[in-house]
Amino acid sequence: MNRPAARALTDLLDYPVYVVTARGAAGETAGCLVGFASQCSLEPVRFTVWLSRVNHTHRVAGTASHLAAHLLAPDQRQLAELFGGRSGDEVDKFAGLPWRPGPGGAPILRQATAWFVGRVLGRFDGGDHEAFLLDPVECGPRPGGPVGPRGAHLTLADTLHITAGHPVHPEPADPESAHHEEERP
Numbered sequence: 001m002n003r004p005a006a007r008a009l010t011d012l013l014d015y016p017v018y019v020v021t022a023r024g025a026a027g028e029t030a031g032c033l034v035g036f037a038s039q040c041s042l043e044p045v046r047f048t049v050w051l052s053r054v055n056h057t058h059r060v061a062g063t064a065s066h067l068a069a070h071l072l073a074p075d076q077r078q079l080a081e082l083f084g085g086r087s088g089d090e091v092d093k094f095a096g097l098p099w100r101p102g103p104g105g106a107p108i109l110r111q112a113t114a115w116f117v118g119r120v121l122g123r124f125d126g127g128d129h130e131a132f133l134l135d136p137v138e139c140g141p142r143p144g145g146p147v148g149p150r151g152a153h154l155t156l157a158d159t160l161h162i163t164a165g166h167p168v169h170p171e172p173a174d175p176e177s178a179h180h181e182e183e184r185p
Helices: 003-010 056-061 077-085
Strands: 018-023 029-034 037-041 046-052 066-071 099-101 107-109 114-125 129-141
Touching: 018 046, 018 056, 018 077, 018 107, 029 046, 029 056, 029 077, 029 107, 046 056, 046 066, 046 114, 066 107, 066 129, 107 114
Parallel strands: none
Antiparallel strands: 018 029, 018 066, 037 046, 046 129, 066 114, 099 107, 114 129
């Protein structure tokens, strides 16, 4: 595969970003900034969010019955920085934030422009990310706040300055025994 060409193609894309939140079976809350998410079915409506396997949120979401996905407005970069640039292993991202529990206990951020909670129907391998297939069961705009025009959301390009709270790839326990894939033209 021509990885540089594939990367050049994906660099042209500018997706909306979401803050995805979960409450695990033990009651722990978690959330992270997600760049890979999309509606994946018209009827019935289905949505897929992809969580990095190295994220604290992935571990919590793995035991959750529901996840919440939140759209942010372009002026909500600080909220994106909190959920994208800090690790739940090190900080309680929900401390001081207004939120309420939604279906399955999924935290709904009151500041989000729009949100939905989805029941987890299944999980699928996607390499360094895992897909969570969601059946939306509750959704809404921020109470009293406008949703805004189509496309008025925080996007991947708006968040490129954020350094991830976790590395993209986990460090191997023993670098000498780690398998390294050779790139082929």
